[in-house]
Amino acid sequence: MAELRETWGSGPDGVWTAPGRVNLIGEHVDYTGGRCLPFALTRGTAAAVRRRDDDRVRISSTDPDAAPFEGTLADLGPGAVSGWAAYAAGTLWSLQQAGVEVPGLDLAVSSDVPLGAGLSSSASLEAAVALSAAELAGRTDDEQLRHLLIQAAIRAENEVVGAGTGGMDQTVALLAEEGSVLLIHTRDSRTEPVQLGLAEAGLELMVIDTRVKHTLADGQYAQRRADCDEAARLLGLEWLSDATPADVERLSDPRLKARTRHVVTENQRVDAVVELVRAGRVAEIGPLLDGSHTSLRDDYEVSAVELDVVVAAARAAGALGARMVGGGFGGSAIALIRSADASAVEEAVVAACREQDLTTPGVLTVTSGPAARRLS
Template identity: 50%
Template sequence: MTWLSPGDPDDLRARLRREFESAFGSAPDVLGRAPGRVNLMGEHTDYNAGLVLPVALPHATWAAVRRRDDDVVRIRSRQQEHGWEGTVAGCAPGGPQGWAAYAAGVLWALGTGAAEGVEPLSVPGVDLLLDSTVPVGAGLSSSAALECAVAAAVVAALGLDLDTHRPGVVAAAIRAETEVVGAPTGGMDQTVAMLAEAGAALLVDFADGSSRPVDLGLAASGLRLLVTDTRVSHALVDGGYGERRADCEEAARRLGVASLREATPARAEELDDDRLRRRARHITTEIERVRRTVEAFADDDHAALGRLLLASHVSMRDDFEISCPELDAAVETAVEAGAVGARMTGGGFGGSAVALVPAERVEAVARAIDLRFVRDGFAAPAHLLAEPGPGASVRRVGD
């Protein structure tokens, strides 16, 4: 059985500082940290102006940053063999490719104005080293964790207060991923990476951008969040995510609404195109499931939570068509082995499942999933425990 550790923060900071000094010749100015996330309910609803209920993971990406006196940008990662070097101007769309685009794109977005009403920052050249314990391609938002860790560290390196710049960092991270990387993110991942609070999920309403913490009461209920990485890697730039987004936009257009948030399940059934009808049905019912999930946690209603999690998975499997055999097996087996409920999580086409499990059944559920994967001939999965954690933070070296 493979468990993915978030690592000890003090050890990670010390290692990152040592390796930064080795790579670049002197100490960094700032260390930034931003978490991955697991979404409890509300898949693909963010870009439909809907509701989401994610949790920030203890697993995070770390960024060590030092300002330079020129416009040179040097980016390295402990998870990558080769780095990227260029200039601040070269961080624009069409410049860096692959993993480095996520980091370089943030520098470009911060320097050009992340969104309407967000003032551009004077971004100098930087030396940047990354480290991460967020599994890549697992549907746990490793990309947003990287973007937000870089942005938070750069903001602090410029001598600015991170708390007052959190909305701008969210906007910069979204713009980096959509315009430089080319992935059609909806913004949930970046929002929770910056705004999450320890011990709570974050309820985000993308109709108005508001958010509030939601106490899940896990400890009092004796429940844990078990995340299973199926090791089926997904990439949001491969097309499936963008196709679903385009379907939702077309469904909204045919219904005569600005977004599917303004529709209802009954309205979705009016669509005469089967594929669009099923896409709209998932979004409209999923938004309602987010509301009911918040209520079920408040009422400590385990039976309702189990029904909602399973209904969400079935909707993603059948109507939105973003599951896969490994995710279906993980969900089915988790429930059979004693989980309150389970569902796939993230953008889909691989990635992870999340299960709400009584604390005393966690090992048994994880073991049952491992055995099911062996029986079905799948690659061995990995597991982690999602302890709801805080959003991004920074620490100046020497503090």
């Protein structure tokens, strides 16, 4: 609220917040029609928003490196906005395209989701802006609206930001349930909350932020998606996640074969994790997390030295399993740990990075939080 008043000279009509996320498993399969298992963090992005009487849009952030944006409702589409503001402005444009009568707005945002850490700070920004703008446009917050907002946020990131993302991050930001992971069937947007039960098992999930920032708009993510599209075309499939192990062997291109093998095995790992968690055997999912990291490193080629180092160090210090999360090329890893081992694992990953002259990572344990909502 103070940011809005300080920057634009008035208080907000309300404050909305939306969470970042951690994906337990199911990485790089959301855009192939696959299954993923994310949960919302208790960290997120807050947007203090005021409705205007004209068509102006002004966007600011508490991040000192984020330059404010000023324009009109007609200045928000593809090619019109760049940098961090494109996520917010693009969401407003996409809502207009979806038929929401977005008014002029002043927005001030603040986030405690680490930027570039693979924890989806971008989708948390999009979801907070989308929900606030829709409510100030007079829309009722219900399930139908939330599905519209998910699609609008996805379109904003794809068409305005230029990052070819799937829909996992936006979906969990707007549909998460506290205490659960959200099983997302991405091809038809079906979701199922699955109680995680970590605390009852004496376990925690640790996020290890390598502090190596990544960006989804640098072309690498888009290239992986293009590889999957090409593999699906060669196999005659609408969705690459329909591929079988036999289909993998039908591909002659080594790169496309590797990408497809990751998609096939990652979906299998998601199904296995869901089965174990539902059976109250969450402590047994560690090897599946390990397998996911190996596949992302070797077949999908989206890991990084820093990620490999912290994953190996966490396992050596007693983690039951660990893997990189997010788009890759930096960002964060997660480790499934016994609560009693938290200090030892943290010390081990910090020491491993120092020994190899890498950036000292940030470490935090995370719990499953709620979806986007209005705070005031």
